[in-house]
Amino acid sequence: MDRTFGVVSREVLVAGDGLSFLRGIIDGRHPAPPFAGTMDFDLVEADEGRVVFVGRPSPRFFNPLGTIHGGWTATILDSAMACAAHSTLKPGEGYTTLEMKLNYVRPVMPDSGTVRCEGRLIHRGGSVITTEGNLRDERGKLLAHGTETCMVFPAKASAG
Numbered sequence: 001m002d003r004t005f006g007v008v009s010r011e012v013l014v015a016g017d018g019l020s021f022l023r024g025i026i027d028g029r030h031p032a033p034p035f036a037g038t039m040d041f042d043l044v045e046a047d048e049g050r051v052v053f054v055g056r057p058s059p060r061f062f063n064p065l066g067t068i069h070g071g072w073t074a075t076i077l078d079s080a081m082a083c084a085a086h087s088t089l090k091p092g093e094g095y096t097t098l099e100m101k102l103n104y105v106r107p108v109m110p111d112s113g114t115v116r117c118e119g120r121l122i123h124r125g126g127s128v129i130t131t132e133g134n135l136r137d138e139r140g141k142l143l144a145h146g147t148e149t150c151m152v153f154p155a156k157a158s159a160g
Helices: 010-015 016-027 035-040 070-086
Strands: 041-047 050-055 093-104 116-122 130-135 143-154
Touching: 010 041, 016 041, 035 041, 035 070, 041 070, 050 070, 070 093, 070 116, 070 130, 070 143
Parallel strands: none
Antiparallel strands: 041 050, 050 116, 093 143, 116 130, 130 143
16 A cells, blocks of 8 residues: 555544544554655554554665764654653644653664564553554564653643
8 A cells, every 4th residue: 555644633533532543644644754664664553552653764764874864763763652642642632742761772774674663652641641562673682772752631622
């Protein structure tokens, strides 16, 4: 299936629960966010409190040292950890990331193959969600891991 990229209206985003929205991206009912195409990764699994992205690190993401830039690694981890939080949202709820901490364990390289990034819920409270994530190469070796804290708030259907 060919992916489409775009942004849904605020009304669509907050009308249903977070898990249904994420599954809508996977099955093509909703477009993938534009940056996912730029960064070359996809959301492939979503359950309540758990999501998986797969990514393809390539030389176009090299830093001056000849390894995949840490920003690429941070972006896929942030996506997985934030979407694990998103999967717990009720209709009408929004969230934002408050902080993120990452540990880079091994360099990410094109020969890492298709990498797998899993985000998991640690805790869901009324206003704070904490998640964790790990990024593994095609052979299952840990490349990076982290934690994230998100704040939950009532979402407005439209900005303004």
